[in-house]
Amino acid sequence: xxxxxxxxxxxxxxxxxxxxxxxxxxxxxxxxxxxxxxxxxxxxxxxxxxxxxxxxxxxxxxxxxxxxxxxxxxxxxxxxxxxxxxxxxxxxxxxxxxxxxxxxxxxxxxxxxxxxxxxxxxxxxxxxxxxxxxxxxxxxxxxxxxxxxxxxxxxxxxxxxxxxxxxxxxxxxxxxxxxxxxxxxxxxxxxxxxxxxxxxxxxxxxxxxxxxxxxxxxxxxxxxxxxxxxxxxxxxxxxxxxxxxxxxxxxxxxxxxxxxxxxxxxxxxxxxxxxxxxxxxxxxxxxxxxxxxx
Numbered sequence: 001x002x003x004x005x006x007x008x009x010x011x012x013x014x015x016x017x018x019x020x021x022x023x024x025x026x027x028x029x030x031x032x033x034x035x036x037x038x039x040x041x042x043x044x045x046x047x048x049x050x051x052x053x054x055x056x057x058x059x060x061x062x063x064x065x066x067x068x069x070x071x072x073x074x075x076x077x078x079x080x081x082x083x084x085x086x087x088x089x090x091x092x093x094x095x096x097x098x099x100x101x102x103x104x105x106x107x108x109x110x111x112x113x114x115x116x117x118x119x120x121x122x123x124x125x126x127x128x129x130x131x132x133x134x135x136x137x138x139x140x141x142x143x144x145x146x147x148x149x150x151x152x153x154x155x156x157x158x159x160x161x162x163x164x165x166x167x168x169x170x171x172x173x174x175x176x177x178x179x180x181x182x183x184x185x186x187x188x189x190x191x192x193x194x195x196x197x198x199x200x201x202x203x204x205x206x207x208x209x210x211x212x213x214x215x216x217x218x219x220x221x222x223x224x225x226x227x228x229x230x231x232x233x234x235x236x237x238x239x240x241x242x243x244x245x246x247x248x249x250x251x252x253x254x255x256x257x258x259x260x261x262x263x264x265x266x267x268x269x270x271x272x273x274x275x276x277x278x279x280x281x282x283x284x285x286x287x288x289x290x291x292x293x294x
Contacts, residue, residue: 001025001039002110008048009107012055013072016048039110041120041230053088054105054124056081060097099126101225103257112251118243120230125252127290132221135183136175136214137201138167167200174211177203184268185217222264222289225252229283234276237284241268244286257293264289 004021021044022032036044052073059069070081085093105124113121168182187197199217210216229237229244253260260266269285276282 001035004036005040005108005110008051012052013074015074018044039114041232047121049084050088050123051105053085056085057089057093057097057100057124058104060093061100061102066093096126099128101125101127101256101258103255106252106255109251113243113247116243116246117236117239118230118247119232119236119240122227122230122244122247122252125225125227125288127223128226129223130219130221130287132218134204134216134218135185135199135201136204136210136216137171137183137199138213139187139215140198140200142196142198171200171202171214174214175202175204175208177208178205179203181269181271184270185219185265186267187217187265217265219267220264222261223291224264224287225256225258225290227252227286227288229286231281231283233280234282237274237276237282241284241286248286248288253288253290258290259293261289261291 004025007021007024008016018033019029021036022029025032025035027035033044036042036047040047042050056069056073059072060066066081067078070076070078073081075081075084082092085096089096101124108121171177171182181202183199183201185199185201187199199215201215201217204210204216225248227244227248229240232240266286266288269287271284273279274282274284
C-alpha cells in the first residue's frame with residue numbers, strides 16, 4: 001500500500017488508473033478499494049483528487065495561473081477545477097490560497113499513520129490569523145509526565161464534572177456564549193515536568209459577567225495552523241485526537257517551514273461536528289500557534 005501511495009505522489013499530474021494500482025498492490029480491484037479505504041480513511045479516487053488539489057494549491061500559492069494548474073492536474077476546465085476545489089476545501093482556490101502552508105504537501109507514511117492510530121490521513125492544515133479573544137471555564141490539574149509534549153486532553157475527560165457533562169452545562173447556562181464550541185487549552189509551563197493544567201472553556205463575550213469559580217483567559221492574536229482530525233466513529237475519536245497530536249508534533253512541524261509560537265496557546269476546539277448523536281462520524285480541530293522559522 002505504501003508503494004501505491006508513493007506511485008500516486010510520483011504520478012500526481014498524470015492519469016491514475018485504479019486497475020493498475022490494484023494490480024500493483026496484488027489485489028482484485030474490489031478488494032483493493034476496500035483495503036485502500038481502510039488504510040487511508042478515503043476512497044481511492046477521493047484521495048487522488050484531494051492530493052492533486054493539495055499540490056495544485058501549492059503551485060497556486062507560488063503564482064501559477066489557475067487555468068494552467070487545472071490543465072496540468074487533469075481538470076478539463078477552470079470551472080471544473082474550481083468546483084472540485086470548493087467541494088474538497090469548502091472555499092474557492094483564490095480565497096483558500098491565503099490560508100495554505102507554503103511548503104509542499106508532506107509525503108505520507110502509512111506505517112507511521114497506523115502506529116499513531118489517527119484513524120486516517122491528516123490533511124494539510126489551514127493557516128489562519130486569529131485576533132485575540134477571551135474564554136472562561138474550569139481548570140483541572142493532573143499529574144503526568146512529559147507535559148510539554150503530551151497532549152492527552154481526551155485522557156482527562158473522565159475527570160469529575162467533565163464525564164457527566166455538568167461542567168459543560170454550567171458554562172453554557174452561566175455564560176450563554178454567542179457561538180457554540182468548547183476549548184481545551186493546555187496551560188502547563190514547559191518548565192514543569194510532572195503536572196498538566198488544563199482549561200475547559202467556552203467563549204466569554206464582552207458584556208458577560210463572570211460567575212465565581214470560573215477562570216478567564218485571553219488568547220492573544222496569533223497565526224495558527226488549524227488541523228482537522230480524520231472522520232472516525234465515536235469509539236475511535238480519542239485515539240484519533242492523540243494520533244493527530246503525535247502527527248503534528250513529530251511529523252508536520254519538524255518538516256514544515258514553521259515552528260511553534262511559544263508566546264501563544266495551543267488548543268483543541270470541539271463544536272457540533274463532534275456530536276456523535278447527530279453525526280455518524282466525528283472530528284474536531286487542533287490549533288497550533290506558529291511562526292516562520294527564523
